[in-house]
Amino acid sequence: MPAGLLLALALAAVGWFARRTPSPPSRAARYRRWMARVGAAFGLSTLAGLALLGRVDALWRLPMEFAPLRAMLPAMALAEVAGGAIGGVAIGLAVAGWRARRGGRPIGKPGSLMPRSRAELPWGAAVALVAGVAEELFFRLLLPLLIAIFTGSALLGFGAATLVFAGLHRYQGWRGVVATGLFGAVMTAILLISGALWLVVLLHAAIDLGGLVLWPALYRAR
Numbered sequence: 001m002p003a004g005l006l007l008a009l010a011l012a013a014v015g016w017f018a019r020r021t022p023s024p025p026s027r028a029a030r031y032r033r034w035m036a037r038v039g040a041a042f043g044l045s046t047l048a049g050l051a052l053l054g055r056v057d058a059l060w061r062l063p064m065e066f067a068p069l070r071a072m073l074p075a076m077a078l079a080e081v082a083g084g085a086i087g088g089v090a091i092g093l094a095v096a097g098w099r100a101r102r103g104g105r106p107i108g109k110p111g112s113l114m115p116r117s118r119a120e121l122p123w124g125a126a127v128a129l130v131a132g133v134a135e136e137l138f139f140r141l142l143l144p145l146l147i148a149i150f151t152g153s154a155l156l157g158f159g160a161a162t163l164v165f166a167g168l169h170r171y172q173g174w175r176g177v178v179a180t181g182l183f184g185a186v187m188t189a190i191l192l193i194s195g196a197l198w199l200v201v202l203l204h205a206a207i208d209l210g211g212l213v214l215w216p217a218l219y220r221a222r
Contacts, residue, residue, distance in 0.1 A: 001052040003149040010049060010143055014164060017041035027116070031123040034113060035130045043134035046142040053149075058141060062195040065148040069155055070192040081194040089203055093210040100218040106211060108169070108176020115216040124212030132205025139165040139184065140191050140200055158188045183207070 017037055024030045050056045055063065062070065096106075115124040143164070144157035151157070166181035187200045 003053070003146050006049050006052060007143075007146040007150050010045060010138075010146055013041045013045045013138075014168070018168060023112075027120060028123065030112065031120075031127060035127060038134050039130055041134075042138035043130075046134075046137040049142050049146070053145075055145070058145060059137075059197060062192070062197075063141075063145050063148075065145060065157075066154045066192060069158070070195075073189060073193050076193050078194050078196055078199075081190060082196070082199055085190050085194075085199065085203055086206075089206050089210075093206070093214060096210050097214055097218050100215045103219070106215055107179045108172030111171050113212065115212060118217065121213050121217060124216065125209060128208035128212045129205050131208050132201050132203075135165070136187065136197065136201045136204050140187055141197060144188075162188060 024033055047056075050058055113124070113127055115121050139161045140158075143161040144154065147157035147160055148154040162181055162184035165184045166177050169176050169180040172180070187204065190203065191197060191200045
C-alpha cells in the first residue's frame with residue numbers, strides 16, 4: 001500500500017482519538033475506554049501499517065530512512081545509552097516522589113486519568129503500560145517513518161510526530177504541552193542513538209508510572 005495513503009490513515013487515527021466523546025458513567029469505564037482507544041488508534045494501527053508496508057522488521061531494526069538523522073548524533077553503545085537513560089529516569093522518579101510527599105504539583109494540569117484514590121492506582125499502572133507501548137510505537141516509529149518515506153526527510157518526520165504528540169496533551173495546559181514536546185524529542189534522540197525501540201517503550205512506561213502511580217500514591221496535600 002502506498003505510504004501516502006497509509007500516512008493519511010495514520011493521521012485519521014490521530015483525529016479519531018482526539019475527538020471529544022461523552023464521558024462514561026464510571027471511572028473504571030473511563031479507564032477501559034481510554035486504553036481501548038489508545039490501543040486501537042496507536043498500537044494496532046502501527047502493527048497494521050508496518051504489515052501493509054512490509055516493514056514489520058522495523059519493530060526490532062531501526063529503519064534505513066532514519067540513518068541520515070542518526071548519523072548526525074553521537075555514536076554510543078546500547079549499554080551506555082540504556083544505562084544513562086534508565087539512571088536518569090530513576091533519579092527523576094526519586095525527585096518526583098520527594099516533591100509529591102512535600103505537596104508539590106506535577107508539571108502541567110493533571111488529566112482525568114490521574115488516580116483519585118489508592119483503589120485506582122492499578123488503573124493508573126495499566127494506563128501507563130498501554131501508553132508506553134502504543135504511543136512509542138506510533139509516534140517514534142510509524143508516523144515518522146511514513147512521513148520520512150513520503151517526504152524523504154526523517155527530520156521532518158520526527159519533528160511533525162513530536163508536535164502532534166505534544167498537541168494531544170493540550171489538556172495539561174501549555175506547560176504540559178511543552179514538557180511533552182521535550183519528552184518526545186528526548187525519546188527520539190534515545191531511539192536514534194540506541195536503535196532500540198524497546199528502550200524508549202520502557203522509559204515511557206516508567207515515566208508514566210511515576211506520574212500515574214508514584215505521584216498519587218505519595219502526594220500529601222498541604
